Amino acid sequence: MSKPKLSEVEEAAQLVYSMIHPTEQQRQALEAATAEMTLPHDPMLDLCILQLAPLDLHVDERNQKIGMYFHGLERFGAQPTRFAESPSGMDFGAHPLKLARPDLRVFAYEGIAYAMAMVGVLYRLKIARADFE
Numbered sequence: 001m002s003k004p005k006l007s008e009v010e011e012a013a014q015l016v017y018s019m020i021h022p023t024e025q026q027r028q029a030l031e032a033a034t035a036e037m038t039l040p041h042d043p044m045l046d047l048c049i050l051q052l053a054p055l056d057l058h059v060d061e062r063n064q065k066i067g068m069y070f071h072g073l074e075r076f077g078a079q080p081t082r083f084a085e086s087p088s089g090m091d092f093g094a095h096p097l098k099l100a101r102p103d104l105r106v107f108a109y110e111g112i113a114y115a116m117a118m119v120g121v122l123y124r125l126k127i128a129r130a131d132f133e
Contacts, residue, residue, distance in 0.1 A: 054102055060085075066091055070114075071102035081117065099123075 056069040064090045071079045080098035101117035108114070108123070113125035 054103060058106065066092075069099070069106055070094075071104065080112045 022049040041127040052070050052072045054070070058067045058069075060067055064087045065087055068084045068086070069081055071081045071085065073079050079102040080104060081100045081104040082094055082097065083099060084092035099114060100123055101119070101121050102120040104115050104123075105117075106113060106115040115123040115125065117123065
């Protein structure tokens with residue numbers, strides 16, 4: 001397998017960045033490209049529809065609770081991870097603190113809690129359920 005050229009890496013990084021942080025020109029291009037489409041909804045809705053994903057669940061046997069790390073759309077291009085917990089696993093109460101980037105997965109290694117988020121960002125947990133660094 002050959003090493004990618006720097007220009008290819010830069011081009012891929014720019015594409016990912018533009019998907020996360022679209023310019024006004026890119027938003028207008030989307031609207032123009034979909035103007036002739038017949039859809040049952042506004043195509044911009046797909047960019048901002050509420051979702052909660054991916055659910056990373058952890059059982060806290062000592063406190064008899066289930067913890068859930070999740071992300072959801074806060075505004076266009078912003079999907080911070082938060083934490084919620086439930087004594088039953090049916091009704092979760094979310095904490096308002098934004099913990100990390102989206103797609104967070106929490107794991108323990110040598111007694112310390114770590115987490116990895118979108119695009120390989122690694123966090124170390126300083127306080128249970130909050131304050132990643």
